[in-house]
Amino acid sequence: MAFTGSAGPPENREVRHSRVRFSVIRNILALMLREMSTRYGRTPGGYIWGVLEPLAAIMFLSIGFSLLLRSPSLGTSFLLFYTTGYVVFNIYQVIAKSTSMAISFSKALLRFPAVNWFDALVARFVLNSLTGIMISIMLFAVILSIVESRTVLDLGPIIEAFALAMLLGLGIGTLNCTLIGLFPLWDVVWGIITRPLFLASGIIYIYEDLPKLAQDILWYNPLIHVTGLTRSGFYTTYSPTYINTLYVFYVGIILLFFGLLLTRRYSRDILNR
DSSP: OHHHHHHHHHHHHHHHHHHHHHHHHHHHHHHHHHHHHHHTTTSTTTTHHHHHHHHHHHHHHHHHHHHHOSSOSSSSOHHHHHHHHHHHHHHHHHHHHHHHTHHHHTTTGGGSTTOOHHHHHHHHHHHHHHHHHHHHHHHHHHHHHHSOOOOOOOHHHHHHHHHHHHHHHHHHHHHHHHHHHHOTHHHHHHHHHTTTHHHHTTSSSOGGGSOHHHHHHHTTOHHHHHHHHHHHTTOTTOOOSSOOHHHHHHHHHHHHHHHHHHHHHHHHHHHTO
């Protein structure tokens, strides 16, 4: 009798935990499907625009700078050079923006007890990460087939750079999720503050091209490490010594920690506004 009584509770706890996990996964998938239908389902072409938008930006950069410069800082193709910088920056930007709006986008659903802010945050992060990776693979495949290049890919640095960009986007987005929810004006302020980020992240140049003073300042921008790491995976002759992946990782983790802490504390206040 004693053995039977002691075996019951652990089994019940395991069943409850399984149900909770299934409920969380179900909520996340439902939120992902909702966003897919909202963002892409109402636009003719759907996901095609997700590919065309960054491709158009890269094309304009390539054409514009090819008229001003003889050759890019690495290799001979402006198209490939700007793609290696822009794509990873775009993943960071999209994830940061989408996760910062996770609560406001799903505000109506978050009033139900079965759905919480964490489900909304994870759903937006996973969907936009997978979409960004898929679009990046398609862009690189198209551009490498167009450009006459003998590129030998080193997937290690490329995968690491994409993971770090996603972590930074999640960290910034989670922190801004609370700040924008509590102070709506912060969305405008953040947009103004980060407007020069495109120029400061090494998309149209490499770190080594900069003067020493600019290098000392921009080194603290984690995104310039990410773009440099991406390019090291595409250009075998490029071995940047300034990159510090641990620095980027710690910045992302610290931002994510405080973002989750604040969002957990103030999510209910944001919903009640």
